Amino acid sequence: MPWNEAHKEDSRRRIVEAAARLFALHGFDRVGIDQLMREAGMTRGAFYAHFNSKAELYREAILATARRNGQRLREPSLSLTDLLEGYLSQAHRNGEGANCPMAFLVTDVAQRDEQLRSTYTDVFRGFVELLKPHMTQSEGPQQQDDAMRTAVLMIGGMAIARALNDDALAERLLQACRQPQVASDQEFC
Amino acid sequence: MPWNEAHKEDSRRRIVEAAARLFALHGFDRVGIDQLMREAGMTRGAFYAHFNSKAELYREAILATARRNGQRLREPSLSLTDLLEGYLSQAHRNGEGANCPMAFLVTDVAQRDEQLRSTYTDVFRGFVELLKPHMTQSEGPQQQDDAMRTAVLMIGGMAIARALNDDALAERLLQACRQPQVASDQEFC
DNA sequence: GTCTATAATCGGATAGAC
DNA sequence: GTCTATCCGATTATAGAC
Numbered sequence: 001m002p003w004n005e006a007h008k009e010d011s012r013r014r015i016v017e018a019a020a021r022l023f024a025l026h027g028f029d030r031v032g033i034d035q036l037m038r039e040a041g042m043t044r045g046a047f048y049a050h051f052n053s054k055a056e057l058y059r060e061a062i063l064a065t066a067r068r069n070g071q072r073l074r075e076p077s078l079s080l081t082d083l084l085e086g087y088l089s090q091a092h093r094n095g096e097g098a099n100c101p102m103a104f105l106v107t108d109v110a111q112r113d114e115q116l117r118s119t120y121t122d123v124f125r126g127f128v129e130l131l132k133p134h135m136t137q138s139e140g141p142q143q144q145d146d147a148m149r150t151a152v153l154m155i156g157g158m159a160i161a162r163a164l165n166d167d168a169l170a171e172r173l174l175q176a177c178r179q180p181q182v183a184s185d186q187e188f189c
Numbered sequence: 190m191p192w193n194e195a196h197k198e199d200s201r202r203r204i205v206e207a208a209a210r211l212f213a214l215h216g217f218d219r220v221g222i223d224q225l226m227r228e229a230g231m232t233r234g235a236f237y238a239h240f241n242s243k244a245e246l247y248r249e250a251i252l253a254t255a256r257r258n259g260q261r262l263r264e265p266s267l268s269l270t271d272l273l274e275g276y277l278s279q280a281h282r283n284g285e286g287a288n289c290p291m292a293f294l295v296t297d298v299a300q301r302d303e304q305l306r307s308t309y310t311d312v313f314r315g316f317v318e319l320l321k322p323h324m325t326q327s328e329g330p331q332q333q334d335d336a337m338r339t340a341v342l343m344i345g346g347m348a349i350a351r352a353l354n355d356d357a358l359a360e361r362l363l364q365a366c367r368q369p370q371v372a373s374d375q376e377f378c
Numbered sequence: 379g380t381c382t383a384t385a386a387t388c389g390g391a392t393a394g395a396c
Numbered sequence: 397g398t399c400t401a402t403c404c405g406a407t408t409a410t411a412g413a414c
Contacts, residue, residue, distance in 0.1 A: 008397070027300045029218040032389065046398045047391090054390070102349075107296045110351040111216045117354035124353065145365040149342065152366055156345010160291075162299040164313065165306035176334040177341055181370045197379070221407065235380045236409090243408070 012050045014040040019061040024104035025095050028058055028112075058112075059119045062101045066123040069098055073130055080134040080180060087154050088174045093161050102127065103158035127151055146181075153177040201239045203229040208250040213293035214284050217247055217301075247301075248308045251290045255312040258287055262319055269323040269369060276343050277363045282350050291316065292347035316340055335370075342366040 001009075018039035022031040033054060034044050051057045073083060092098055101109075102124060109120045131147040138146050157177035161170040190198075207228035211220040222243060223233050240246045262272060281287055290298075291313060298309045320336040327335050346366035350359040 004397080011397080025300070027218070027297065029216070029389095030300065033391085034389085042397095043399060044390095045392090045400070049397055103296075104299075105296055106348045106352050107292075107294055108216065110293075110348070111214070111219065114354055117352060120352050121354045121358065124349065125358070144361075145368070148362050148365045149368075149370065152345045152349060152362070153338065153341055155349060156341045159295045159299070159348060160313065160341060160344060163295050163306060163309050165303055165310045169310065169314070172333075173337050173341070176337045179334070179338075181338065193379080200379080222409085223407085231379095232381060233408095234382070234410090238379055 008050075011040070011042065011046070015042075015047070015050055015057070016061055016064050019057050020065045020101070021099065023058065023061055023108075024065075024099040024101055027105070027108050028054075055113070055116070059116055062105070062109075062116075062119055062123060065099065065101050066126065069100060070126060070130065072098075080131075081178075083131075083134065084154065084178045084180070088157055088161075088178050090171065090174070092158060093170065093174065100155070100158065103155045104162070106155065106159050124151070124155075127155075149181060153181070197239075200229070200231065200235070204231075204236070204239055204246070205250055205253050208246050209254045209290070210288065212247065212250055212297075213254075213288040213290055216294070216297050217243075244302070244305070248305055251294070251298075251305075251308055251312060254288065254290050255315065258289060259315060259319065261287075270367075272320075272323065273343065273367045273369070277346055277350075277367050279360065279363070281347060282359060282363065289344070289347065292344045293351070295344065295348050313340070316344075338370060342370070 015036065018036055019031075022036060022039060033047050037044050037047055051060070086092075087098075087100070092100070095104075102120070109116055128144070128147045128151050131150050132143055135143045135146040135150070154177065157174060161173050164170040164173065204225070207225055208220075211225060211228060222236050226233050226236055240249070275281075276287075276289070281289070284293075291309070298305055317333070317336045317340050320339050321332055324332045324335040324339070343366065346363060350362050353359040353362065
């Protein structure tokens with residue numbers, strides 16, 4: 001690859017990384033292209049050599065982060081407990097590292113166009129598939145339901161914990177969501 | 190109460206109602222004071238006779254909606270199943286009626302100032318307290334955890350269902366969250 | 379208290395030099 | 397490909413008439 005193309009690809013990657021970080025922390029609307037490009041080490045004008053619009057970057061940023069996080073979570077040595085403790089951690093709540101877009105941007109995405117919601121839907125589907133093999137107490141359709149509930153406890157738990165202003169309550173909430181669950185209306189004995 | 194004051198109070202109420210509706214559907218940033226006041230049947234200029242800033246209205250709108258929804262949910266005849274089915278319904282997902290700010294605005298709130306997050310925290314605490322008496326399979330600290338997990342399944346489930354672009358998947362998700370849960374690491378027999 | 383008009387600012391997107 | 401400069405539209409908030 002010629003030096004120019006490699007350089008352009010690197011610039012693009014830096015923009016996407018900055019976008020993923022800043023969108024997750026402040027929301028799409030509150031991050032200007034100016035601030036974004038400064039974080040990526042360039043100026044405003046260079047943006048449109050890489051993307052047609054800010055909205056296009058939003059999709060790209062969500063997908064890139066999902067790919068990277070998905071790769072980490074697919075480590076075969078990772079147990080469900082590890083997975084829950086890593087995701088539902090104070091570090092994640094404080095915006096250090098992963099910054100899962102599904103949790104940090106749920107309502108932001110829900111209010112935007114179909115294309116972006118499709119991207120979110122794909123990422124969510126992938127997340128549920130990733131959880132499925134960890135649902136060892138069930139199989140078939142019940143396993144799918146368990147995986148979806150676990151996904152909601154993780155994503156929803158993190159989203160709410162971030163909205164809460166009370167650190168103790170947030171930690172209590174995260175802890176409650178770390179406990180694996182099964183349906184209660186079954187006959188156990 | 191003199192007619193003038195009653196009239197002003199009514200205007201204020203209409204503004205708060207419009208705000209609750211529009212903020213929930215489109216997000217705080219994407220609703221202009223212009224659009225807001227038009228929905229309330231006035232023009233832009235009249236806004237500041239009622240509120241010092243748009244941010245102040247945000248707090249007011251969340252509190253007002255929470256009070257109204259809380260009152261409905263405190264009906265003593267309402268079972269947990271009724272509660273789950275009402276909240277995790279397609280009507281709610283489509284923005285008809287309740288528009289619970291906890292679900293519709295989670296990440297929006299998380300990205301704003303401490304004062305607004307405090308308001309959200311108070312509302313969330315009230316919601317958990319409301320759920321507690323319905324957690325009949327547990328008591329004490331375990332009951333608090335069960336209530337919080339149920340709150341996460343409701344709020345988080347609704348928030349995610351709204352972000353999803355696939356109606357069938359969203360319905361499947363809501364259905365999964367409607368099943369009451371208990372911890373799985375207990376010994377059942 | 380509500381209106382119209384306007385100030386002041388900020389945002390995304392484009393043009394053109396290098 | 398990246399820069400500086402700029403257009404254009406939208407926004408919050410204020411001023412002043414009624």
